[in-house]
Amino acid sequence: xxxxxEPHIPDGQPTGQSFGAAAATRxxxxxxxxxxxxxxxxEAPAWKKSVINLxxxxxxxxLVAALVVLGIVGLIVAELMQGSALxxxxxxxxxxxxxxxxxxxxxxxxxxxIYGTVVSSLVAxxxxxxxxxxxxxxxxxxxxxxxxxxxxxxxxxxAAIPSVIYGLWAIFILVPILRVHVxxxxxxxxxxxxxxxxxxxxxxxxxxxxxxxIMIVPIISSITREVLAVVPQPQxxxxxxxxxTRWEMxxxxxxxxxxxxxxxxVILGLGRALxxxxxxxxxxxxxxxxxxxxxxxxxxxxxxxxxxxxxxxSDLHRSALIEIGLALFIVTIIVNILAGLMVWTVTRGxxxxxxx
Amino acid sequence: MATAVEVHDLKAWFGKTEALHGINMAVEAxxxxxxIGPSGCGKSTFIRCLxxxxxxxxxxxxxxxxRVGGVDVYEMPAVDVRRRVGxxxxxxxxxxxxxxxxxxxxGLKLNGTHNRKILDDIVEHSLxxxxxxxxxxxxxxxxxxxxxxxxxxxxxxxxRALAVSPEVMLMDEPASALDPISTAKIEDLIFELKQKLxxxxxxxxxxxxxxxxxxxxxFLMGNLIEFDKTEKIFTNPSDKRTEDYITxxxx
Amino acid sequence: MPNRNISLRRQMTDYFFTGLAASLSVIVVSALIAILAYLVxxxxxxxxxxxxxxTPKPVGxxxxxxxxxxxxxxxxxxxxxxxxxxxxxxxxxxxxEYGRNRLGQLVRFTSDVLNGVPSIVIGLVAYGLVxxxxxxxxxxxxxxxxAIMMIPTVARTTEEMLLLVPHAVREAAFGIGIPxxxxxxSITLPTARAGIIxxxxxxxxxxxxxxxxxxxxxxxxxxxxxxxxxxxxxxxxQIFTYAITPYDDWHRQAWAGALMLVILIVGTTTLVxxxxxxxxxxxxx
Ligand SMILES: Nc1ncnc2c1ncn2[C@@H]1O[C@H](COP(=O)(O)OP(=O)(O)O)[C@@H](O)[C@H]1O
Ligand SMILES: [Mg+2]
Numbered sequence: 005x006x007x008x009x010e011p012h013i014p015d016g017q018p019t020g021q022s023f024g025a026a027a028a029t030r031x032x033x034x035x036x037x038x039x040x041x042x043x044x045x046x047e048a049p050a051w052k053k054s055v056i057n058l059x060x061x062x063x064x065x066x067l068v069a070a071l072v073v074l075g076i077v078g079l080i081v082a083e084l085m086q087g088s089a090l091x092x093x094x095x096x097x098x099x100x101x102x103x104x105x106x107x108x109x110x111x112x113x114x115x116x117x118i119y120g121t122v123v124s125s126l127v128a129x130x131x132x133x134x135x136x137x138x139x140x141x142x143x144x145x146x147x148x149x150x151x152x153x154x155x156x157x158x159x160x161x162x163a164a165i166p167s168v169i170y171g172l173w174a175i176f177i178l179v180p181i182l183r184v185h186v187x188x189x190x191x192x193x194x195x196x197x198x199x200x201x202x203x204x205x206x207x208x209x210x211x212x213x214x215x216x217x218i219m220i221v222p223i224i225s226s227i228t229r230e231v232l233a234v235v236p237q238p239q240x241x242x243x244x245x246x247x248x249t250r251w252e253m254x255x256x257x258x259x260x261x262x263x264x265x266x267x268x269x270v271i272l273g274l275g276r277a278l279x280x281x282x283x284x285x286x287x288x289x290x291x292x293x294x295x296x297x298x299x300x301x302x303x304x305x306x307x308x309x310x311x312x313x314x315x316x317x318s319d320l321h322r323s324a325l326i327e328i329g330l331a332l333f334i335v336t337i338i339v340n341i342l343a344g345l346m347v348w349t350v351t352r353g354x355x356x357x358x359x360x
Numbered sequence: 361m362a363t364a365v366e367v368h369d370l371k372a373w374f375g376k377t378e379a380l381h382g383i384n385m386a387v388e389a390x391x392x393x394x395x396i397g398p399s400g401c402g403k404s405t406f407i408r409c410l411x412x413x414x415x416x417x418x419x420x421x422x423x424x425x426x427r428v429g430g431v432d433v434y435e436m437p438a439v440d441v442r443r444r445v446g447x448x449x450x451x452x453x454x455x456x457x458x459x460x461x462x463x464x465x466x467g468l469k470l471n472g473t474h475n476r477k478i479l480d481d482i483v484e485h486s487l488x489x490x491x492x493x494x495x496x497x498x499x500x501x502x503x504x505x506x507x508x509x510x511x512x513x514x515x516x517x518x519x520r521a522l523a524v525s526p527e528v529m530l531m532d533e534p535a536s537a538l539d540p541i542s543t544a545k546i547e548d549l550i551f552e553l554k555q556k557l558x559x560x561x562x563x564x565x566x567x568x569x570x571x572x573x574x575x576x577x578x579f580l581m582g583n584l585i586e587f588d589k590t591e592k593i594f595t596n597p598s599d600k601r602t603e604d605y606i607t608x609x610x611x
Numbered sequence: 612m613p614n615r616n617i618s619l620r621r622q623m624t625d626y627f628f629t630g631l632a633a634s635l636s637v638i639v640v641s642a643l644i645a646i647l648a649y650l651v652x653x654x655x656x657x658x659x660x661x662x663x664x665x666t667p668k669p670v671g672x673x674x675x676x677x678x679x680x681x682x683x684x685x686x687x688x689x690x691x692x693x694x695x696x697x698x699x700x701x702x703x704x705x706x707x708e709y710g711r712n713r714l715g716q717l718v719r720f721t722s723d724v725l726n727g728v729p730s731i732v733i734g735l736v737a738y739g740l741v742x743x744x745x746x747x748x749x750x751x752x753x754x755x756x757x758a759i760m761m762i763p764t765v766a767r768t769t770e771e772m773l774l775l776v777p778h779a780v781r782e783a784a785f786g787i788g789i790p791x792x793x794x795x796x797s798i799t800l801p802t803a804r805a806g807i808i809x810x811x812x813x814x815x816x817x818x819x820x821x822x823x824x825x826x827x828x829x830x831x832x833x834x835x836x837x838x839x840x841x842x843x844x845x846x847x848x849q850i851f852t853y854a855i856t857p858y859d860d861w862h863r864q865a866w867a868g869a870l871m872l873v874i875l876i877v878g879t880t881t882l883v884x885x886x887x888x889x890x891x892x893x894x895x896x
Contacts, residue, residue: 058790058793059790059791061792062791062792062796063705063792065701066702066704066705066709067705067709069697069698069699069700069702069705070702070705070706070710070714070718071718072698072701072702073702073721073722073725073763073766074717074718076725076759076762079736079740080725080728080732080736083735083736083740084732084735087735087739134635135635135638135639138631138636139632139635139639141632142632142633143636146633149418155636155640157884158640158643160880161643161647161880162642162646164816164877164880165646165873165877166819166821166822166873167820168820168822168847168850168854169646169820169869170646171851172865172866173646173869175855177649218642218646221639225639236453238449238451238453239453239456240416241416241453242449242454242520243466244413244416245411245413245442245446245521246443246446246466246470246520246524247439247440247441247443247467248470249439249622249625250625250629251625251628252470252621254628256455256470257455260455261455261457275727279728279729279730279731280729282822282823286851286854306729306823309731309734309735310823310826313827314826314827314830325735326735326739329731329732329735332729332731332732333729333732336728336729337727340723340727341724344723437618439621439622470621472620472621
């Protein structure tokens with residue numbers, strides 16, 4: 005076969021480019037060594053000194069601001085530990101396993117609140133995860149382009165609505181619907197699970213779970229969108245080139261690659277749900293009992309603080325509430341760090357996908 | 361001699377810019393056809409139209425006909441087209457979360473083959489065809505595709521494409537990210553493969569085109585300037601622009 | 612040859628999941644529409660002049676408004692911004708310009724931790740730090756609580772926006788002999804301005820609706836208060852108080868207050884999205 009004639013450098017560019025790059029690096033060096041100011045006059049040292057002072061003064065000031073952030077978290081920890089010392093001395097670790105909560109007789113156990121917090125959050129995740137992941141997948145992979153922005157904007161707005169307004173809406177709109185339509189239906193068909201028994205109040209764990217779900221959909225779906233976006237385009241193309249349908253491509257190349265990140269998004273949602281206060285307080289029924297039925301009223305750690313802290317008369321009661329706050333603080337931090345790590349392992353170093 | 365892929369008046373756009381201005385080409389079956397030309401001239405766009413990968417870009421549009429085995433690809437489900445016309449990309453892109461075995465089996469599983477025996481056979485056969493079997497047979501189900509070297513990854517991607525027994529294989533600069541030894545292996549592979557299927561390979565390396573391909577098409581700014589036997593293109597091109605390009609007088 | 616049967620089934624699966632994702636997305640969007648629609652439906656009727664100019668009336672008397680709560684919110688948010696914005700921006704500058712070290716890492720991490728602390732816990736802490744020593748609830752205490760919540764958001768967006776400013780811009784300034792502090796203040800910050808304003812306004816919108824941290828700090832007030840040192844009403848607190856009472860008049864007020872609050876917050880967010888985001892991207896590239 006007749007090979008090409010004479011020396012041809014394919015496209016001619018590579019060598020040219022490398023020359024250019026080398027030249028650029030070389031020419032940079034003398035410049036940067038020239039940057040420091042040259043002492044030309046006698047005044048220069050004084051002038052330079054004042055510049056240096058201002059420079060380090062400015063840096064110091066910014067450093068103070070940064071240290072304030074550290075200080076605040078330190079103060080939070082100190083304040084919570086100090087405030088809860090009394091309850092900790094009195095009950096020790098049993099505080100978290102006792103189910104009696106009686107401010108009058110002075111017996112405090114946090115179990116009902118822990119139970120309510122966990123159960124309402126799990127209900128919320130159960131509802132929110134499919135919704136949030138579906139929105140994320142739909143927006144990044146499926147929907148026609150003109151719909152993309154409106155849908156993302158709608159989820160963003162959901163995130164901007166304050167908790168107290170969700171609570172208001174839930175009390176007057178959601179709860180009646182649950183009581184009249186949803187709960188009787190659940191009782192009829194699913195009472196065998198034991199999760200849907202007893203009178204349909206409307207308010208209760210289920211209502212709290214549903215409103216929490218709406219509130220955490222935006223965070224889960226926006227983080228999920230981020231992790232889907234960093235799945236490299238070649239992965240999608242590889243799947244499509246094998247003859248995968250769009251859904252198969254999503255399953256094989258996108259969701260599989262993004263698993264850990266989506267899990268992180270879900271955990272982040274859990275973190276939000278655990279600490280959410282107002283909306284839950286308004287619809288959960290505020291009764292410190294442990295019931296298997298999701299239709300029964302419950303209580304969460306955040307709501308008991310919201311409801312009782314201002315009215316607490318004894319130091320022990322106040323201290324017990326602060327200890328619940330401390331527990332909530334620790335748990336949400338652990339959950340958030342965990343979630344952050346999972347999202348980070350997926351998104352680190354990868355620039356967002358450009359549709360090239 | 362039979363024609364495997366027939367292209368008529370193929371035009372392609374990204375948004376408003378036309379990247380291909382009406383391409384006509386008949387690709388010979390069971391031979392290798394090289395597509396050469398300066399970067400940005402539309403080589404990738406062209407071969408991505410052949411298996412309808414072009415339209416996976418939301419901005420993209422195309423016009424004209426592409427027939428594979430006599431059937432218009434735009435009359436077939438895109439999914440089926442891509443099964444019949446496999447593709448290997450510039451940068452190896454194995455699925456990182458799958459083992460070597462699962463990477464190769466991925467296309468088959470999608471098509472509903474779940475029989476272990478059949479899968480094992482095809483995976484082995486495909487890896488052998490891709491000249492990778494001996495290197496990976498002991499770690500098939502232990503290591504992920506991403507753990508292999510670059511050249512091995514590219515051969516894994518070739519095996520993955522072969523597993524669904526395509527009639528045509530498109531290769532978009534398959535060796536440009538690889539070292540010389542791996543490149544040689546891929547070129548050997550192309551020789552083997554064209555006994556059984558049709559190959560269209562994009563390359564900016566002209567020696568490579570002359571080594572592996574019987575036919576060569578020269579693209580320039582979205583036009584197919586010249587298409588002929590490789591020997592003719594490289595020794596006695598009929599178009600001045602082709603000559604300028606292959607003699608290196610040309611950006 | 613392609614097996615038509617399998618292809619059809621796979622095509623159906625594809626349609627099914629596309630349909631599923633689309634309908635779940637519709638559900639989420641409808642939830643938003645339902646909430647906004649009810650706010651307008653129930654709130655618009657009571658959102659009138661007296662709502663904006665009067666203080667709450669006792670149960671049984673119709674009329675009255677949330678003027679004092681509006682003012683209270685403005686005061687608390689003003690105090691919060693007074694502390695939160697400078698500290699947040701300062702911390703952001705530190706992180707972007709000097710923070711490529713251990714301390715920077717620690718501050719970044721801590722700021723993310725702070726961002727995740729439940730707002731009710733912030734309320735408890737502000738109570739312990741401000742209310743307890745002063746022995747009374749106050750607008751000031753509420754402002755401190757909200758400032759703490761603003762700081763991490765402001766700090767991290769400031770950092771991000773400053774890092775978007777190309778290094779060449781700083782080098783150009785150094786090259787003509789401008790000292791570093793001056794470069795930051797007069798060159799880098801202004802370049803990133805739109806983005807930083809965005810961060811501040813988003814932080815502002817986020818804390819404007821917070822209720823839990825105000826319960827043990829600002830406490831609420833049925834009357835006018837113009838002092839930073841007195842318990843003071845706030846819009847979200849007032850909505851909460853009214854919502855959990857059994858009185859229809861107060862429910863109407865709560866809806867009107869909620870509509871008001873959402874208009875403010877959604878207005879801010881939308882403004883930021885459409886005005887500043889665009890400019891920010893333009894400025895950074
Ligand atoms: N994703 C894309 N979006 C817009 N324009 C593109 C895209 N990909 C390629 N192009 C344009 O289409 C033309 C052909 O590109 P391509 O087929 O990739 O060239 P080649 O593979 O020959 O280097 C170029 O001018 C390029 O700028
Ligand atoms: Mg190309």
